[in-house]
Amino acid sequence: MKICVVGAGYVGLVTGVCLAEIGHDVACVEIDAERIAMLEGGDVPIYEPGLRELMARNRAEGRIRFTAEIASGCDGAEIVFIAVGTPPRASDGHADLSQVFASARQVAQAARDGTVVVTKSTVPVGTGDDVARIMAETAPGKRLSVASSPEFLREGAAIADFMKPDRIVVGTDDAAAEAALRAVFAPITGQGSTLLVVSRRSSELIKYAANAFLATKIAFINEVADLCEAVDANVGDVAAGIGLDSRIGRKFLNAGPGFGGSCFPKDTMALLKTAHDAGLPMRIVETLVTVNDQRRRAMARKVIRIAGGEVRGKTVAVLGLTFKPGTDDMREAPSIAIITALQDAGARIRAYDPEGMANARRHLKDIDYRRDAYECLEGADAAVLVTEWDEFRDLDPARMRDAMATPALVDLRNVFDPAAMAAAGFRYDSIGRSALA
Ligand code: UGA
Secondary structure, eight states, X not given: OEEEEEOOSHHHHHHHHHHHHTTOEEEEEOOOHHHHHHHHTTOOSXXXXXXXXXXXXXXXXXXXEEESOHHHHHTTOSEEEEOOOOOBOTTTSOBOOHHHHHHHHHHHHHSOTTOEEEEXXXXXXXXXXXXXXXXXXXXXXXXXXXXXXXXXXXXXXXXXXXXXXXXEEEEOSOHHHHHHHHHHHHHHHTTTOEEEEEOHHHHHHHHHHHHHHHHHHHHHHHHHHHHHHHHTOBHHHHHHHHHTSTTTOSTTOOOOSOOOSSSHHHHHHHHHHHXXXXXXXXXXXXXXXXXXXXXXXHHHHXXXXXXXXXXXXXXXXXXXXXXXXXXXXXXXXXXXXXHHHHHHTTOEEEEEOTTTHHHHHHHOSSEEEOSSHHHHHTTOXXXXXXXXXXXXXXXXXXXHHHHSSSOEEEETTOOSOHHHHHHTTOEEEOXXXXXXX
């Protein structure tokens, strides 16, 4: 099928490349001149494992092209996916829909009669109605069907999430749009993934409810972790014990410094705004947003404690900066709040991250960046592991100890074995695993 994807940011690019990979003829529209130049040159402007190779193959085989012109992208397209950004509005935290609406106007002009326009961007409930209205006003008389199909991609695992999703959600009450979207996703549903068809509004809400629920699981296990520290229990064991109940499930029960990233913080806030506008405050979501915000900064207290109650003038080594491993994304990364709190307390910060240091420079000031973990630890008075990159799992505790001025480490992702760290002579603290070793 001929498909146009508007927006070649994270979601749009992954969607476009994966749709090409399953055999469709895809045009990606991107207005950012720098980005389109990179894409046309075969470069991938984001870090996502496997994407570069997949894009190169599909370009070589002629299934995907990039253009700055929406008219060119929509030329002959049966389906148009809108996958532009919906960042929080600075004024009030509502999702900023200006790019979605601008795309809707342009698509209405460029698309042929009978096109199915699908919102993939994360948009508040009712946005599909606005998009349909805008398109009808822009191109009166043209038959355009507006559907919703939210994305559930995780950064770092986006290709697998697209190709083998737990479910594909389609929101429409138009039989022709449903048939077209079933055809788009047939190569994926043919492999056993479920496609759920619901109303457009339900589909829009599913996206927010899913992210808020996952965020709730994390906030909950983090609270349990704090209790474990107080009562000498082990949060990993508790998570295993409750996770074996299939009604609960083990996934998203890894305690840590609090969730970050471009999605959970933004989407929980946007859900709260929607609920507020509907006159129905969501107290659970309100609480988890507050708890998570406070938690990220509070992690600095663990570092101060392990450094002997004072970090003024001391050097703290930070291992891992991105909001999770497998990405270079620094948006809402817990490292930002932790580092800022440590700097406020007078610490000098040294940091290393395998992929995130270029982006980190835009979010953090006065950081001494190092080229690897051992170099980062060299001469440090205390260290904190914030992101669980695989390469940190292979670090040798004895070599780490020898590098540091004082072997004191806070492991916010429970990467290391407390007994092994104690045996190596570390003062060691982690999450939900009893007090200081
Ligand atoms: C999240 C969702 O998982 C995707 O399904 C969704 O499509 C995406 O948001 C989105 O809305 O676009 P993502 O933000 O890439 O994906 O990252 P996650 O893997 O969900 O992690 C989010 C945060 O939660 C990270 O800071 C991570 O460290 C933290 N986390 C995750 C935990 O602290 N514990 C866990 O057990 C899992």
